[in-house]
Amino acid sequence: MMLARLTTLVRTAPRVSQLPLPISARVPLLARSKATKASDSAATSLQDRHVSFPGATFGSVFTEKMEFISDYPTIPTYRVLDIEGKVIVEGQDPKLSKEECMKIYRTMISLNQMDMIMYEAQRQGRISFYMTNYGEEGTHLGTAAALTSDDVIFGQYREAGALLYRGFSVQQCMHQCYGNENDLGKGRQMPVHYGSKALNIQTISSPLGTQLPQAAGSAYALKREGKDACVVCFFGEGAASEGDFHAALNMAATTESPVIFFCRNNGYAISTPAREQYRGDGIASRGHGYGMHTIRVDGNDVLAVYNVVKEARRIAVEEQKPVLIEALTYRVGHHSTSDDSSAYRPKKEVADWMKQDAPINRFRKYLEAKKWWSEDQEQALRKEVQTAVSHLFTDVYDELPWNLQEQKAKLDALMAKYPEQYDTTGHAKTKLS
Numbered sequence: 001m002m003l004a005r006l007t008t009l010v011r012t013a014p015r016v017s018q019l020p021l022p023i024s025a026r027v028p029l030l031a032r033s034k035a036t037k038a039s040d041s042a043a044t045s046l047q048d049r050h051v052s053f054p055g056a057t058f059g060s061v062f063t064e065k066m067e068f069i070s071d072y073p074t075i076p077t078y079r080v081l082d083i084e085g086k087v088i089v090e091g092q093d094p095k096l097s098k099e100e101c102m103k104i105y106r107t108m109i110s111l112n113q114m115d116m117i118m119y120e121a122q123r124q125g126r127i128s129f130y131m132t133n134y135g136e137e138g139t140h141l142g143t144a145a146a147l148t149s150d151d152v153i154f155g156q157y158r159e160a161g162a163l164l165y166r167g168f169s170v171q172q173c174m175h176q177c178y179g180n181e182n183d184l185g186k187g188r189q190m191p192v193h194y195g196s197k198a199l200n201i202q203t204i205s206s207p208l209g210t211q212l213p214q215a216a217g218s219a220y221a222l223k224r225e226g227k228d229a230c231v232v233c234f235f236g237e238g239a240a241s242e243g244d245f246h247a248a249l250n251m252a253a254t255t256e257s258p259v260i261f262f263c264r265n266n267g268y269a270i271s272t273p274a275r276e277q278y279r280g281d282g283i284a285s286r287g288h289g290y291g292m293h294t295i296r297v298d299g300n301d302v303l304a305v306y307n308v309v310k311e312a313r314r315i316a317v318e319e320q321k322p323v324l325i326e327a328l329t330y331r332v333g334h335h336s337t338s339d340d341s342s343a344y345r346p347k348k349e350v351a352d353w354m355k356q357d358a359p360i361n362r363f364r365k366y367l368e369a370k371k372w373w374s375e376d377q378e379q380a381l382r383k384e385v386q387t388a389v390s391h392l393f394t395d396v397y398d399e400l401p402w403n404l405q406e407q408k409a410k411l412d413a414l415m416a417k418y419p420e421q422y423d424t425t426g427h428a429k430t431k432l433s
């Protein structure tokens, strides 16, 4: 029932079989030449109305009214949960198991904690660069949970949650960001340019948009090999202004390749707000132009993202068709550590947004209503992810020497004096034994 409803939402482009065929295609040539005079003229007038140029789409009719089309209906945004985490229409709840929900939620929190630590590490000069994922966790986890491990992921750079879910560990992210000897890329890439052949995750490239035609080509290869898998290609609404976006969608559409183009429309491309990025109805409206199954989804609703990606995957793999998904979300953090977003958006905008809607909170409320999650579990999980912080003064000496004890006491006093600078909520507490 739910999937049937979704399919209706996903399919915006009419099927060729549903459209009236031009007369030339419906009436065999011989039969037409034998037609009576009366039916001949009826056929001629019908033929007159239907456009039959070689490049025309079936179903276009001639009109004598000159009218430029400018008023298109706005594409709706599919959701399952309201901002209080309540399922709006029961049949839309994918009813994921407790285990699956926990995996999604734990990954969201790990990502969140990793972002906090790595952002600080960059500020302390330990790594050269970092990009946080704050606010976009719903798009990462809803997508990753709906895929199989054979599906190939092409990322832009702000999709670390999808990688963590698939098994790329926080530790591996650290190796990559530090460019150490354990980094799979051997330190040759900038931080956050993750990749893993074993996990079917293509390495991130810095030049925007290049992953899009690569994803179309990769999907075509899967099609030719007859694989039961698809490609998922993440990109931002800013990257969709690159020529590569258009080349990729047209190539995927014409080759009918199993690829899901997943746009994270987070409102900004560095300092350029989405309202200055395009004039049409977001990115989703472009799907129609490429004859592609398209849907817009609330990216802060992890269950809605899960549903649309699950169905998009079915279309891609079973029907061998590309799909375009536009997920509406919000980039809570600065673009990267090289950016200060307060220069182009009010801090209040970010604060208000976080109060109003954050994908982690929304999903947490859903879990709490099911009695699958509590404040105690939340605190325990956040501590678990941050245990490393508690080992600043441990593991070197059996007994902490006097000078380290002094340093520890000074640090404790400093942190107590400036709690707003050293917010340790959720950190494990260091104990001197």
Ligand SMILES: Cc1ncc(C[n+]2csc(CCOP(=O)(O)OP(=O)(O)O)c2C)c(N)n1
Pocket (backbone or CB within 6 Å): 158, 206, 207, 208, 209, 235, 236, 237, 238, 239, 240, 264, 266, 268, 269, 270, 331, 335
């Ligand atoms: C070809 C190219 N042009 C410009 C840049 C610089 N650049 C890096 S990220 C970015 C903004 C991309 O915005 P968007 O696609 O919306 O992704 P988001 O950062 O919002 O996740 C720009 C302009 C680049 N890396 N490559």
Ligand SMILES: [Mg+2]
Pocket (backbone or CB within 6 Å): 236, 237, 238, 264, 265, 266, 267, 268, 269, 270
């Ligand atoms: Mg963006």
